[in-house]
Amino acid sequence: MTQTTRRTFLGGSLAALAAPAIAQNAPLKVGLMLPFSGTFATLGENIAAAFELCVAENGGKFGGRAVTLVRLDDESDPSKAPANVNRLLGRDNVDALVGTVHSGVVMALVQAAREKEVPLFIPNAGNVAATRELCSPSVFRSSFSNWQPAYGMGKALAAKGVKKAAWVTWEYAAGKESAEGFGDGLKAGGAELVKVLTLPFPETNFQPLLAQLPGLGVDAVGSFFAGGGAIQFVKDYAAAGLRDKMPLCGSGFLTEGVLKPQGAAAEGIQTALHYGDGLDNPKNKWFREAFMKATTRSADVYAVQGYDAGQMLAAGLAATKGDAAAVKALAAAIRATKIDSPRGAFTLSASHNPVQTIWLREARNGENRVIGAAAEALADPGTGCKMAV
Ligand code: PHB
Numbered sequence: 001m002t003q004t005t006r007r008t009f010l011g012g013s014l015a016a017l018a019a020p021a022i023a024q025n026a027p028l029k030v031g032l033m034l035p036f037s038g039t040f041a042t043l044g045e046n047i048a049a050a051f052e053l054c055v056a057e058n059g060g061k062f063g064g065r066a067v068t069l070v071r072l073d074d075e076s077d078p079s080k081a082p083a084n085v086n087r088l089l090g091r092d093n094v095d096a097l098v099g100t101v102h103s104g105v106v107m108a109l110v111q112a113a114r115e116k117e118v119p120l121f122i123p124n125a126g127n128v129a130a131t132r133e134l135c136s137p138s139v140f141r142s143s144f145s146n147w148q149p150a151y152g153m154g155k156a157l158a159a160k161g162v163k164k165a166a167w168v169t170w171e172y173a174a175g176k177e178s179a180e181g182f183g184d185g186l187k188a189g190g191a192e193l194v195k196v197l198t199l200p201f202p203e204t205n206f207q208p209l210l211a212q213l214p215g216l217g218v219d220a221v222g223s224f225f226a227g228g229g230a231i232q233f234v235k236d237y238a239a240a241g242l243r244d245k246m247p248l249c250g251s252g253f254l255t256e257g258v259l260k261p262q263g264a265a266a267e268g269i270q271t272a273l274h275y276g277d278g279l280d281n282p283k284n285k286w287f288r289e290a291f292m293k294a295t296t297r298s299a300d301v302y303a304v305q306g307y308d309a310g311q312m313l314a315a316g317l318a319a320t321k322g323d324a325a326a327v328k329a330l331a332a333a334i335r336a337t338k339i340d341s342p343r344g345a346f347t348l349s350a351s352h353n354p355v356q357t358i359w360l361r362e363a364r365n366g367e368n369r370v371i372g373a374a375a376e377a378l379a380d381p382g383t384g385c386k387m388a389v
Helices: 003-009 013-025 040-059 078-091 104-117 147-159 173-188 207-216 225-240 259-266 282-295 301-320 326-336
Strands: 026-033 065-075 096-098 120-122 139-141 165-172 190-200 218-223 249-252 271-273 354-364 366-380
Touching: 026 040, 026 078, 026 120, 040 065, 040 078, 040 225, 040 301, 065 078, 065 096, 078 096, 078 104, 078 354, 096 301, 104 120, 104 139, 120 301, 139 271, 147 165, 147 218, 147 249, 147 354, 147 366, 165 173, 165 207, 173 190, 173 218, 190 207, 225 259, 259 354, 271 366, 282 301, 301 326
Parallel strands: 026 065, 026 096, 096 120, 120 139, 165 190, 165 218, 218 249, 249 271
Antiparallel strands: 271 354, 354 366
């Protein structure tokens, strides 16, 4: 029985009695809409692998139903996003959605989750609207809002005595919103964001932007880049000889999962993120070993977010006995659950975004070592979220 017909039937009293029993025996189809190609490909792979790890840890079942995964490569292309979401919901009839990495692409998922009341778990994309004005009982984030890590970085920088800083990033929602968080963090510490420099996503011709930096009169440069773009930016920044004049910092994605290819160019760069190397808790220890065993790769923040998306869905379905369409009950259960994350346990804010510590990290010998807390128990402001659960 497909999801659409099940929902239609739930209106009728006879069918309402019969339908859940059938649905609960059927496999649970989860659509993984992620980038498996392009600049964010490695991010998507780690999210998917860690979600699978969570499924395996639960014996292949969530809420008593066998989990089937349907993977779809969204290519981090917003123009293809509506068609891709329709494919998962229409052709594949998935019961729940997990996606995605890119803040522009995630909007099509959020829209569908709201309209069709299909539960959506966002395992990365930080678009603030998803947990602000577009918040919904069916939309959950296991990651961060673009504002959170950048706010932490700005605050930490101001605390170090920096007075003026610039932000360099891609020109799309994640770039714009991280710049706002950085500016808010600087301001909270009495410092100032004087300039935001951008180039189109996913371009990597950084030279024209790098050439402008020395003329800005700033003490430090912050940035949001990730994946392949972050590798190139960190290398180009070092090659331009700017590191001694204006230390480079950023949202932690700048050095996350990419330290090896960045090499010496990344050494000493400080970033802020809700995860880091050396976090000492039993869940993190178990997770890093299990992820390494499953993939032969080191865990990173993307893996953690994919795993926690699985934990959240599992917690919700345990409460509804496998009924993914019972969105309100699912939401109530997830909101009441303390997620035992490798980043440290967290709960969701009223708008379904993690309340979490943003760590200050320093890149040393291929690791993003945690060196302190940039902002403790930080919640996104959740501005404009009105939801009745
Ligand atoms: C985003 O588009 O929201 C985004 C992409 C990659 C990241 C972080 C945020 O690493």
